[in-house]
Amino acid sequence: MISLKILCILTFFNSTAGFLCECSGFGLNCPDGCEAGSYCFSTWILRNGGLKEQGCKTTRADLLADRQCQTNRKGLVTCVCNTEKCNGQSFTIPSDISLTVPPTIKCFNGDLIENNFCFGHYCTYSGEVILNDFGDILPSSYPIYRGCADDEYNDDLNSVNVCTLSNSIITCKCNTPFCNRDPAFPIPLGNVLCFMSSSYTDSSTKALKYCRGHLCYKLPTDEDGKTSRGCLSVSDGAPEELKKSGTYRFFKYCNQDLCNGDFAENAMDLIKEDVENITKT
Structure with a gap:
């Protein structure tokens, strides 16, 4: 049984499949392209149509089903594709894509004073907790971070209205006003x-x-x-x-x-x- 488990584990971690994508922007230096685990992407500045960034995206999500292109309040549009260097110069925003900008909301920014707020598409919350031997999640004395987010692209763990616990760190993202007072959803x-x-x-x-x-x-x-x-x-x-x-x-x-x-x-x-x-x- 142990040998079979090890074989499955090794197969999982050694199995990587990808393809090359065009890669540019933010000082990236990859003339031969980057290797995508899932998708290539391009980000444009909607106001002038200029190309802002190209690169690779690795995610467990099916982005082509309903999230091929996304936009935000800053006027950026990001689209994905999933073939070899499909995000080259000929890659453009599909004409049949409906781009909807998410609402802008107020969020707690740092502390819990409502006059100290920020604007964004989403509110964020992160903090460290204590896990005991019984699986209880207990508060800690470490500071809590609250703020706003204007993600250029939401995929996988960037999904909206989700809280995650990774080891002892809770991270939440929600889309209603001031929803980041506490962790928005139980984990x-x-x-x-x-x-x-x-x-x-x-x-x-x-x-x-x-x-x-x-x-x-x-x-x-x-x-x-x-x-x-x-x-x-x-x-x-x-x-x-x-x-x-x-x-x-x-x-x-x-x-x-x-x-x-x-x-x-x-x-x-x-x-x-x-x-x-x-x-x-």
Whole structure:
């Protein structure tokens, strides 16, 4: 059973499929293009039709179904496509696309004084919490960050009216006035057991802590050879794509117990030992 699990895990993290996209803007230097995990995109300034940015987008969401193009109050339009370098010079805003600018709302900006507000399409909330051994989410003494967002494109974890818990960080995004007083939606913890580590600490598998969520995640190994891992839980009513295995930006998500382990030469023995230890407790 352990050998089969390791095979599935290795297959998940080693399976990457992509294509090249044109890449420009914001000082990017990729003359040969960037490798897309899901889509290519282009962003234009609607006022003068000028091209602002081109690049790659990796997401678990199906953007072509109903989100091929999006716009915001700043006059930016972003569209996606999903073939080799499809965002080249000939790529334009489709003539049959209906562009709707989301309403602009007021949000708490920093503190809870309504006279201290900001404007945006969405309100944001983020803060650190304490998780105990019983799965309870408790407040911490760390500061809470509130503000506004005018995203150029909403996809996957940028979905609106969603709260997520990633390890001990709660992040929320909502679209009604002053909805960021507190976390806008409750977040039930998922039941998938995950390794949890930070790139700021020793990332040897035997030394990792554990957490539970709807998904496990793993980030690329940094220049010091360390890897961040953890778990992600999402609020009720969130899009189902947020609970799917796959890749989002630099995150790789999977939905089996301990699927975000470290695949060293002796990874099978390490994970088997950890599973046995957890079973005994």
